[in-house]
Amino acid sequence: MFHFTLGAGRATMLSYTSYLLTAAAALLVTCHALCKCPGTPGLPAVTGLLGRDGLRGQPCLLSLMDSLDIELNNDLVNLRHRISRLEGVLALNGKIREVGDKILASNGKEVDFESGLGSCEEAGGTVATPMNEEENKAILDIVKQYNRYAYLGIKESETSGQFLYIDGTALNYTKWHPHEPNGKGAEKCVEMYTDGSWNDKKCNLRRLTICEF
Template identity: 35%
Template sequence: MHLLQLFTVLVVGTSLACAVISQASSSETNTCSVVACGMPGLPGRDGRDGAKGEKGDQGVGLKGQQGSPGKAGPPGPMGIQGPSGEKGLKGETAAIDPVQNQVTALENKLLALQTEFNKYKNVVLLQGLTVGQKTFFSTRHHDTFNNGRALCAKAEAAMAGPKNAAENAALHELTKRDSKYAFLAITDTQTEGKFVYANGAPLSYTNWNEGEPNDGNRAEDCATILAENGRWNDLNCDHKSLIICEL
């Protein structure tokens, strides 16, 4: 505001000065404008904006380092399940040899049986006596001759029948442990007075007590071994005696 007033004063003063100079000089015109007198005029209006210039070249500068990633946003909703793919080709069936499977199964079964047999064999060896290829064991059970044979057969064994003095000594030892006498697999049921092994084979060894077998009218058709001396005596087959088996 002050500048505008000052500017107005200057313009008015200059106009008056020009008027005085015009009157004093006859060789000059009788008019004097502000422009002719060299004084600046009032500022004009702002011109219109010019046309937009062309885009300048991109400046060259170093690329700044990438900033640290921001926090992960919340998971979006689950998308729609896509269509099922095509069914693949059927794989090849492995070739199976049925014979080989059977062989393997039999081998496993044989191994299990062998293990079971060895377990029972060890028990028998602990409780029995072995002579050569035979093992004798006492069942500690007293029964008739026929029941005794069935009991031994159930254990996959046979009723003991000594073939020599060594086997007879083993049977004598087992009899002394558990009873006064034990049945032997020797009878004369097939032919009276002719004792043979229970399987029908002729005797290869005998050890009868003095005066035995005497049978008489008592139907003493089965042989027993006596605990007192290891010798044999004939006895009724229905009598209950100690049962000894052999493997």
Template identity: 50%
Template sequence: MQSPQLFHKILGLILLLLPCHAQGRAAPVFPVPGFRAEGRLSQAYLPGFPSVAGNEMEDVFQLKDRILKLEGVLRLQEKITTSGGKIFATSGKTADFHTTVKMCQEAGGCIAAPRNADENAAILHFVKKFNRYAYLGIKEALIPGKFQFLSGAELSYTNWYSHEPSGKGEEECVEMYTDGTWNDKKCNQNRLVVCQF
């Protein structure tokens, strides 16, 4: 297993070379002291960085290409949407709020929580597709009628339905309607599971 330091050094090198790869150009020889390139990517050396063989770099690029292709397939199947660097996904299953939070965490993400209109629209795509309301990663704070993200951060964006929230301590969770507006709701109802990564 590679050390975390080696991983971060390789990641830094990838970030240097990635813009060229994305544009389909060969990696340039950088004007950085101590950098050598023999062939296309056969050997790269930066002081403090281990030597990275071309095959390893090629493997990284192939992995990135494979991930991009898989994302494309998932988009075509309407299993994911993206907004602002986030990926939103659903399996089409429904669950209560606490199970939704757990399912998203087990998948390596968290329950979808829109921070702007574009992210709200990305989640709404699934709500409309499955014609099911979805829980959002927003809960009522200790002050009845005041809502916040699960992290405790204040909401910087809201899209409440007219006269909502109205539960005032009775409805602690938030669901998204099929028009994209929000409603406060009890947490025990089954709603569409939408996660963000």
């Protein structure tokens, strides 16, 4: 099990994002308040800004406000998702790369495949898995910085020689080193060399941990 320590940067970011969530929640409450329609049980008229009679005699704004509520709720969900990803990246407190919709990060530790997968999942991600040439190059950048081979999020299936993503789906991109894979069922994991090519390897060796979020 890995334990990570965070500096003042994360505390500042969390304080700021907490403020954003609070402000968004307050806006939702305001929308509900403005949407009160007179004559509806449990929904008193709004007074003050709209006069003593509130919205009495005016078209009800419920439909509009409900639409705004849905949009704000979607924004909150997206914001929470981004905060979760950023927290995971900060927790690794190491090298970071962004490629497409993915964020790649490493804590510089070398562990076996299962330990690396566990630390990535604990941080809210998974083991880095290149699905195209651009992502492979981004992972390679981190591999080169540490000058260490790294496990990828790919494993051999029950069928010898057939490799799949760790979620069980078929590979849509490969970068095998010449004459690889050649483990014939004895090497279930996949590592990246420092030239970006892949090699099948046993899963109990110590390799660089690179996660994606």
